[in-house]
Amino acid sequence: MDQALIEESIRNIFKAIGEDANRPGIQETPTRVARMYEEIFSTLETPDFINYKLFDTDDSINGEMITVADIPFYSMCEHHLLPFFGTVSVGYIPKNNKVIGLSKIPRLVDYATKKPTLQEEVTSTIGNTLMDILDPAGVAVFVKARHMCVEMRGVKKSNSMTKSSFYRGGFTNIDTQQEFFNTLNN
Numbered sequence: 351m352d353q354a355l356i357e358e359s360i361r362n363i364f365k366a367i368g369e370d371a372n373r374p375g376i377q378e379t380p381t382r383v384a385r386m387y388e389e390i391f392s393t394l395e396t397p398d399f400i401n402y403k404l405f406d407t408d409d410s411i412n413g414e415m416i417t418v419a420d421i422p423f424y425s426m427c428e429h430h431l432l433p434f435f436g437t438v439s440v441g442y443i444p445k446n447n448k449v450i451g452l453s454k455i456p457r458l459v460d461y462a463t464k465k466p467t468l469q470e471e472v473t474s475t476i477g478n479t480l481m482d483i484l485d486p487a488g489v490a491v492f493v494k495a496r497h498m499c500v501e502m503r504g505v506k507k508s509n510s511m512t513k514s515s516f517y518r519g520g521f522t523n524i525d526t527q528q529e530f531f532n533t534l535n536n
């Protein structure tokens with residue numbers, strides 16, 4: 351990431367809005383923002399999914415549902431560069447005795463969110479990537495988020511919650527979706 355360019359850009363924004371970029375209170379802000387962008391836009395490269403460990407279990411796991419619920423995330427909307435944040439819940443149905451290392455699911459959430467993006471894209475990126483890595487019998491992704499660009503500007507609707515979902519394989523069955531949501535509510 352080009353830290354110097356970010357710093358210069360932030361100084362220019364201060365100038366453009368009529369601030370004195372040398373005022374003591376904000377003098378160090380461009381450097382801080384550059385450091386912050388390094389952190390919140392850290393999905394510069396695709397992670398090495400080959401190292402996402404898959405484990406072999408016995409075949410009684412096949413066809414059962416595994417859910418990781420309420421994984422918190424923070425992202426930035428690509429239209430206004432304002433935060434949107436909430437939770438992601440992921441379910442999958444193993445096949446061929448294969449399960450994925452549990453921590454890899456929140457890692458997928460980080461991969462999908464640490465960049466300027468849209469909620470729908472976060473939802474489908476997590477779902478499609480899990481399908482690619484694990485090739486399970488089904489994947490469900492459910493994302494709930496608040497968008498600051500809808501709340502603090504523009505239409506200004508506080509606390510509205512945007513919900514998006516992704517269902518593949520066994521989760522296209524309505525009863526399986528219901529079981530997924532029952533799990534989330536427990």
Ligand SMILES: Nc1nc2c(ncn2[C@@H]2O[C@H](COP(=O)(O)OP(=O)(O)OP(=O)(O)O)[C@@H](O)[C@H]2O)c(=O)[nH]1
Nearest residue numbers: 427428429434467468469470497499500503504505
């Ligand atoms: N589908 C989708 N839209 C988003 C997301 N985040 C922000 N938006 C919307 O992106 C749209 C951008 O619309 P524009 O009309 O180009 O921008 P704008 O004039 O700032 O729009 P307003 O927000 O309505 O004032 C807005 O409707 C936002 O609410 C997201 O994650 N998914």
Ligand SMILES: [Zn+2]
Nearest residue numbers: 427429430499
């Ligand atoms: Zn926005």
